[in-house]
Amino acid sequence: MKLERRMFLAGAAAGAATLAAPAVWGAGGGKPKVVVIGGGAGGATAARYIAKDGKGEIDVTLIEPTRTYYTCFFSNLYLGGIIGLGDIGHTYARLASDYGINVVHDIAIDVDRAGRTVTTAGGDKLAYDRLVISPGIDFIEGSVPGWDVSHQDEMPHAYKAGTQTALLKHQVENMREGGVFAMVAPPNPYRCPPGPYERVSMVAKILSEKNPTAKILILDPKPKFSKQALFEEGWQNHYPGMIERIGPDFGGDKVEVRPDAMEVVVDGEVNKVDVCNVIPAQKAGWIVHRAGLTEGNWAPVRAEDMASRKDEAVHILGDASAQGDMPKSGFSANSQAKVCANAVVAALGKGKKFPARFSNTCWSTIYPEDGIKVGATYKATPEKIAKVDGFISKTGESADVRKATYEESFGWYAGITKDMFG
Amino acid sequence: MRSSNTCGSSVGRIYPDLPRLVVATVAAAALSGAAAAADIGAGDPERGAELFARHCAKCHEVGKDARNRAGPVLNGVFDRQAGTAEGFTNYSKDMLRQGRDGLVWSFDNLDVYLENPKNLVSRTRMNFRGLEDPQARADIMAFLRRFSDNPRDIPEAAPSVNVDYAALAREIGVDPGVLEIEGDADYGEYLASECTTCHRPDGEDDGIPSITGWPEEDFALALHAYKNEKRPHPVMRMIARRLGEEEIAALAAYFRRLGEQSER
Ligand SMILES: Cc1cc2nc3c(=O)[nH]c(=O)nc-3n(C[C@H](O)[C@H](O)[C@H](O)COP(=O)(O)OP(=O)(O)OC[C@H]3O[C@@H](n4cnc5c(N)ncnc54)[C@H](O)[C@@H]3O)c2cc1C
Numbered sequence: 001m002k003l004e005r006r007m008f009l010a011g012a013a014a015g016a017a018t019l020a021a022p023a024v025w026g027a028g029g030g031k032p033k034v035v036v037i038g039g040g041a042g043g044a045t046a047a048r049y050i051a052k053d054g055k056g057e058i059d060v061t062l063i064e065p066t067r068t069y070y071t072c073f074f075s076n077l078y079l080g081g082i083i084g085l086g087d088i089g090h091t092y093a094r095l096a097s098d099y100g101i102n103v104v105h106d107i108a109i110d111v112d113r114a115g116r117t118v119t120t121a122g123g124d125k126l127a128y129d130r131l132v133i134s135p136g137i138d139f140i141e142g143s144v145p146g147w148d149v150s151h152q153d154e155m156p157h158a159y160k161a162g163t164q165t166a167l168l169k170h171q172v173e174n175m176r177e178g179g180v181f182a183m184v185a186p187p188n189p190y191r192c193p194p195g196p197y198e199r200v201s202m203v204a205k206i207l208s209e210k211n212p213t214a215k216i217l218i219l220d221p222k223p224k225f226s227k228q229a230l231f232e233e234g235w236q237n238h239y240p241g242m243i244e245r246i247g248p249d250f251g252g253d254k255v256e257v258r259p260d261a262m263e264v265v266v267d268g269e270v271n272k273v274d275v276c277n278v279i280p281a282q283k284a285g286w287i288v289h290r291a292g293l294t295e296g297n298w299a300p301v302r303a304e305d306m307a308s309r310k311d312e313a314v315h316i317l318g319d320a321s322a323q324g325d326m327p328k329s330g331f332s333a334n335s336q337a338k339v340c341a342n343a344v345v346a347a348l349g350k351g352k353k354f355p356a357r358f359s360n361t362c363w364s365t366i367y368p369e370d371g372i373k374v375g376a377t378y379k380a381t382p383e384k385i386a387k388v389d390g391f392i393s394k395t396g397e398s399a400d401v402r403k404a405t406y407e408e409s410f411g412w413y414a415g416i417t418k419d420m421f422g
Numbered sequence: 423m424r425s426s427n428t429c430g431s432s433v434g435r436i437y438p439d440l441p442r443l444v445v446a447t448v449a450a451a452a453l454s455g456a457a458a459a460a461d462i463g464a465g466d467p468e469r470g471a472e473l474f475a476r477h478c479a480k481c482h483e484v485g486k487d488a489r490n491r492a493g494p495v496l497n498g499v500f501d502r503q504a505g506t507a508e509g510f511t512n513y514s515k516d517m518l519r520q521g522r523d524g525l526v527w528s529f530d531n532l533d534v535y536l537e538n539p540k541n542l543v544s545r546t547r548m549n550f551r552g553l554e555d556p557q558a559r560a561d562i563m564a565f566l567r568r569f570s571d572n573p574r575d576i577p578e579a580a581p582s583v584n585v586d587y588a589a590l591a592r593e594i595g596v597d598p599g600v601l602e603i604e605g606d607a608d609y610g611e612y613l614a615s616e617c618t619t620c621h622r623p624d625g626e627d628d629g630i631p632s633i634t635g636w637p638e639e640d641f642a643l644a645l646h647a648y649k650n651e652k653r654p655h656p657v658m659r660m661i662a663r664r665l666g667e668e669e670i671a672a673l674a675a676y677f678r679r680l681g682e683q684s685e686r
Pocket residue numbers: 037038039040041042043063064065066069071072073074075076106107108109134135136137158159160191192195196199285286287317318319320328329330331332333361362363364
């Protein structure tokens with residue numbers, strides 16, 4: 001029974017990808033239709049929960065260009081040689097086979113909100129009753145003078161995981177002895193507030209093993225950063241003398257890069273570097289701008305159900321949304337997706353709506369068995385998602401506590417990826 | 423060879439008439455570490471030695487040449503981090519976890535634990551129903567203290583039979599009535615989506631403990647213990663703090679149901 005179902009679905013998905021002429025899917029058909037754009041932390045979770053809680057009575061289509069999604073979370077651990085690239089790659093096979101989701105590997109290029117259809121690059125037109133968009137981030141052009149996406153081979157961002165992460169790892173591992181690794185850190189708000197600093201920790205780990213005289217230079221436009229005291233304590237413990245950070249008081253906010261010459265200009269002063277990780281300023285993924293759902297860089301949403309402030313039939317999740325107090329994290333996107341899924345299933349008459357509740361915890365690894373975390377719970381208010389309560393690891397914690405936190409992060413990774421992909 | 427299975431089964435309630443008020447105060451102070459030194463003096467070590475022989479000695483040794491048995495050696499138990507007795511390898515996962523989360527055998531914590539081990543460590547292997555009488559506990563601790571100037575070590579054993587959940591609930595400062603609430607498992611399923619970001623519904627427990635298939639009372643007690651800050655883990659305290667009684671019951675019902683489904 002299960003096998004038949006899987007074969008049928010595989011056939012349907014393949015059909016979608018090869019259809020030449022535009023087709024409006026299931027127009028006028030019986031079941032309500034949900035289209036999800038983006039199969040990341042927000043989109044995969046939303047698709048899975050809507051399909052699961054809709055109990056077969058909602059048609060769910062997930063549009064995602066990549067066949068293997070590499071999680072940004074834990075990509076720093078890959079960079080640090082703690083896990084392999086394969087460990088952070090996930091496919092959509094179970095969402096199709098076990099949850100009956102139509103997985104379409106394609107890119108959404110337009111949204112007709114009046115006609116309630118999504119157009120894909122492959123030429124399909126998919127009708128929806130509810131649309132969920134979780135496209136992640138794009139970079140703001142010109143935010144780091146001298147850099148645009150065409151320079152991502154010389155100066156990788158590695159802020160979308162996969163080949164970029166592998167490239168950065170290769171560059172770090174093959175850096176000249178005693179060379180300089182520079183990171184241009186992003187201004188707020190951006191995805192994963194502790195992400196750049198966890199990355200610095202993992203690069204330092206590799207360098208201290210392979211290239212101990214190398215240096216790390218962080219150019220940071222922000223006066224302070226997430227879990228700063230914890231990171232700085234950890235760097236002092238594990239990588240003394242290796243890491244230098246230049247904040248805005250010394251020109252960390254006036255940085256220009258020259259990818260061809262491998263130079264970083266800080267407040268007019270030229271520095272030669274060997275590897276340069278540029279993490280530009282960020283904005284919502286392109287498609288929500290295209291759909292006319294943004295105000296400034298992000299897409300404002302209502303807290304109670306993550307519906308766009310501009311269109312109740314469209315929900316926007318994760319990094320792309322402007323929702324209030326939650327940080328842009330995989331945990332947050334996953335949490336928001338479940339609130340959204342419950343609201344969508346209820347709005348389509350297939351389940352009961354429960355009050356929204358959100359939470360987030362971000363673990364970071366400073367060194368193997370030295371993990372730290374920060375987290376909070378949130379509630380929906382009319383204005384925004386508002387923080388209720390929170391906690392953060394403490395400096396000077398015992399090695400046992402740090403080890404347990406580190407191990408917990410692996411448990412969390414297994415948990416959330418199962419929650420996303422089934 | 424789990425002779426520990428009979429440990430304490432005959433204990434029951436030795437002094438059922440004694441008022442519970444000392445318990446209430448001590449439980450309220452538990453984990454705050456405040457009351458300790460003053461209270462220890464109240465116990466009678468000679469009587470404690472007798473009680474130890476009766477209730478504890480089947481599984482625990484203490485004193486010169488003491489060895490680990492079904493339970494760990496109790497020399498130096500005071501102020502020792504839970505789950506860290508040297509050379510003892512039979513700890514439950516829960517005990518190890520509580521220890522890592524920061525549970526230390528202060529006088530107050532040991533008192534709460536001895537009153538009923540499941541209070542602090544849901545799945546402890548210490549198969550001991552507990553001592554309701556605060557004086558008896560104080561006596562035992564006065565005895566143990568002779569072997570402990572600098573705290574180290576505590577017991578372990580398999581799940582106890584006939585748990586007195588009402589007493590457990592009172593000890594962590596909740597009305598036993600909360601364990602009677604009929605949980606709405608469907609609501610629990612929605613609430614559980616917050617849990618499953620970390621806890622695997624299939625019961626895998628690497629790094630993060632399994633919460634699937636627990637008896638509802640244990641589940642509810644554990645969450646209430648976090649909520650009332652009787653258990654140390656900061657994430658769980660934060661999560662539990664905003665769960666109401668109905669919500670805890672709903673989650674307990676859902677995760678029990680989930681366990682039954684996966685057993686089929
Ligand atoms: C180095 C690093 C470390 C991190 N560590 C953590 C961590 O430890 N914990 C944590 O919680 N978070 C972490 N994060 C943050 C986390 O990765 C993001 O916040 C999370 O992925 C956001 O989810 P999302 O659904 O908004 O976007 P994404 O997960 O990026 O998913 C977006 C998806 O949409 C697809 N897409 C985009 N446009 C279209 C289109 N037009 N049509 C179809 N599909 C489209 C993309 O291909 C992508 O798969 C980290 C991030 C980085 C960069």
